[in-house]
Amino acid sequence: xxxxxxxxxxxxxxxxxxxxxxxxxxxxxxxxxxxxxxxxxxxxxxxxxxxxxxxxxxxxxxxxxxxxxxxxxxxxxxxxxxxxxxxxxxxxxxxxxxxxxxxxxxxxxxxxxxxxxxxxxxxxxxxxxxxxxxxxxxxxxxxxxxxxxxxxxxxxxxxxxxxxxxxxxxxxxxxxxxxxxxxxxxxxxxxxxxxxxxxxxxxxxxxxxxxxxxxxxxxxxxxxxxxxxxxxxxxxxxxxxxxxxxxxxxxxxxxxxxxxxxxxxxxxx
Amino acid sequence: xxxxxxxxxxxxxxxxxxxxxxxxxxxxxxxxxxxxxxxxxxxxxxxxxxxxxxxxxxxxxxxxxxxxxxxxxxxxxxxxxxxxxxxxxxxxxxxxxxxxxxxxxxxxxxxxxxxxxxxxxxxxxxxxxxxxxxxxxxxxxxxxxxxxxxxxxxxxxxxxxxxxxxxxxxxxxxxxxxxxxxxxxxxxxxxxxxxxxxxxxxxxxxxxxxxxxxxxxxxxxxxxxxxxxxxxxxxxxxxxxxxxxxxxxxxxxxxxxxxxxxxxxxxxxxxxxxxxxxxxxxxxxxxxxxxxxxxxxxxxxxxxxxxxxxxxxxxxxxxxxxxxxxxxxxxxxxxx
Numbered sequence: 001x002x003x004x005x006x007x008x009x010x011x012x013x014x015x016x017x018x019x020x021x022x023x024x025x026x027x028x029x030x031x032x033x034x035x036x037x038x039x040x041x042x043x044x045x046x047x048x049x050x051x052x053x054x055x056x057x058x059x060x061x062x063x064x065x066x067x068x069x070x071x072x073x074x075x076x077x078x079x080x081x082x083x084x085x086x087x088x089x090x091x092x093x094x095x096x097x098x099x100x101x102x103x104x105x106x107x108x109x110x111x112x113x114x115x116x117x118x119x120x121x122x123x124x125x126x127x128x129x130x131x132x133x134x135x136x137x138x139x140x141x142x143x144x145x146x147x148x149x150x151x152x153x154x155x156x157x158x159x160x161x162x163x164x165x166x167x168x169x170x171x172x173x174x175x176x177x178x179x180x181x182x183x184x185x186x187x188x189x190x191x192x193x194x195x196x197x198x199x200x201x202x203x204x205x206x207x208x209x210x211x212x213x214x215x216x217x218x219x220x221x222x223x224x225x226x227x228x229x230x231x232x233x234x235x236x237x238x239x240x241x242x243x244x245x246x247x248x249x250x251x252x253x254x255x256x257x258x259x260x261x262x263x264x265x266x267x268x269x
Numbered sequence: 270x271x272x273x274x275x276x277x278x279x280x281x282x283x284x285x286x287x288x289x290x291x292x293x294x295x296x297x298x299x300x301x302x303x304x305x306x307x308x309x310x311x312x313x314x315x316x317x318x319x320x321x322x323x324x325x326x327x328x329x330x331x332x333x334x335x336x337x338x339x340x341x342x343x344x345x346x347x348x349x350x351x352x353x354x355x356x357x358x359x360x361x362x363x364x365x366x367x368x369x370x371x372x373x374x375x376x377x378x379x380x381x382x383x384x385x386x387x388x389x390x391x392x393x394x395x396x397x398x399x400x401x402x403x404x405x406x407x408x409x410x411x412x413x414x415x416x417x418x419x420x421x422x423x424x425x426x427x428x429x430x431x432x433x434x435x436x437x438x439x440x441x442x443x444x445x446x447x448x449x450x451x452x453x454x455x456x457x458x459x460x461x462x463x464x465x466x467x468x469x470x471x472x473x474x475x476x477x478x479x480x481x482x483x484x485x486x487x488x489x490x491x492x493x494x495x496x497x498x499x500x501x502x503x504x505x506x507x508x509x510x511x512x513x514x515x516x517x518x519x520x521x522x523x524x525x526x527x528x529x530x531x532x533x534x535x536x537x538x539x540x541x542x543x544x545x546x547x548x549x550x551x552x553x554x555x556x557x558x559x560x561x562x563x564x565x566x567x568x569x570x571x572x573x574x575x576x577x578x579x580x581x582x583x584x585x586x587x588x589x590x591x592x593x594x595x596x597x598x599x600x601x602x603x604x605x
Contacts (some may be wrong), residue, residue, distance in 0.1 A: 084496075087493070106500050
């Protein structure tokens with residue numbers, strides 16, 4: 001498994017002249033799971049999109065192994081850097097195997113056909129995501145959790161060392177959220193895939209991340225191990241929420257317990 | 270589990286498509302206001318010295334048949350490309366206004382420049398189709414989010430309405446132009462000559478090459494621009510090149526046969542229903558189904574209109590319009 005250095009320096013990005021990301025510099029930890037957290041509108045998805053070259057930064061530089069990503073041919077870059085956006089489109093009538101197979105695009109040329117390497121990559125991706133038995137089913141027939149596993153399998157079939165995921169657990173029940181995050185952790189532990197994702201849930205972020213990037217108003221406010229970064233002060237700063245941070249009895253990671261205006265006080269008495 | 274991504278039913282569909290194509294060719298040679306007997310068909314095709322009336326009818330119908338196959342294939346592939354570029358299952362050259370743009374330029378050519386040769390028609394129609402496509406794309410990409418499928422179709426419909434009123438405005442006061450234009454405007458393959466077929470070939474090849482080469486990247490773009498970008502597709506360039514292929518194929522067909530609607534829509538839709546969404550298979554099969562649909566329509570037009578004939582553009586509109594309504598209703602039900 002490769003150890004690509006992916007970094008951003010003083011990146012400013014946004015939409016229609018409106019700056020959302022305001023000078024973020026970061027180095028993606030190699031072979032680790034990084035999670036971007038922050039309140040709605042803090043720019044975490046925008047930062048992910050800028051890193052994954054979906055939007056062009058207004059200034060600053062993003063580089064892979066010291067080379068600006070804009071100078072790397074897109075297909076070549078796509079063999080190192082995979083991406084699962086928040087709402088991909090399902091073509092009508094496509095089957096699971098077909099959709100996963102589409103992840104092989106960066107490895108193919110228009111004149112060469114489907115190789116055994118492609119078939120192996122697709123089979124492996126479906127095995128990792130536990131969807132091998134769904135191969136011939138239509139996507140429309142699947143549950144939300146199965147569907148998300150299919151999309152991740154498509155990204156896996158691309159066989160990249162780095163994988164960006166924009167809120168891979170949104171709209172899923174808690175059971176499926178855990179299932180997806182466990183599968184992504186398998187991927188990271190077994191294959192060393194560097195994962196960078198945006199998650200909404202701070203407690204799941206604290207549990208599954210090796211590294212946290214905390215954003216507020218387009219700026220990187222803190223980064224590091226969840227146990228070091230996630231404190232009551234940071235949560236107050238990032239989300240504007242009063243809370244207590246305790247030790248998660250299951251994982252030992254920090255657990256954020258919000259205070260709110262009601263129901264506080266009885267436990268401390 | 271499958272080891273290869275070829276749709277399971279592709280071989281069967283290909284064989285059926287080719288058989289239908291063969292049947293169409295024979296029907297197109299044999300049927301019409303004068304029915305040809307079998308031995309006359311053979312004489313016309315293979316015995317050049319045979320000079321029965323039937324044999325000469327068959328010979329005349331050869332160029333017409335080849336021409337209608339080419340037009341149908343071009344329209345079918347053009348429809349596939351435009352549906353992919355706009356990511357809209359009901360996109361068709363006629364719906365995006367590209368046909369009408371080509372018409373307007375040809376009408377202007379007939380009215381003001383007195384054009385008459387195939388190449389002049391092609392040149393003007395391509396220019397009109399390309400300018401309209403750029404215009405529609407420009408309007409469609411204004412505002413937030415760039416050229417979304419929905420905005421493209423709206424821009425196409427509005428442009429098409431405006432341009433067809435211009436076409437009418439130019440036509441009405443010029444009775445001399447009316448006759449030349451009238452037959453062109455309904456869309457017909459009846460007057461096809463070998464020179465028209467020859468003029469068609471380079472454009473057909475260029476358009477088909479673009480379609481085949483862009484198919485894998487268009488497959489990626491079908492998953493959304495973000496997924497495609499993540500897979501290394503330059504979506505802007507791809508849209509432009511694929512649209513160029515679509516405009517080329519539909520523009521040249523419009524130039525030589527007149528605006529023929531719905532073939533691109535139907536040809537692609539039928540194939541997608543049967544084969545699924547993989548464009549590497551949908552595009553070549555749409556060429557075949559387009560050729561079949563247009564040729565069958567042409568033969569129907571000859572039989573219905575006998576002893577004269579009904580132009581193929583009228584027939585495809587009659588078959589196509591109800592099916593378009595059905596499709597629109599079906600997709601509405603689906604989204605509800």
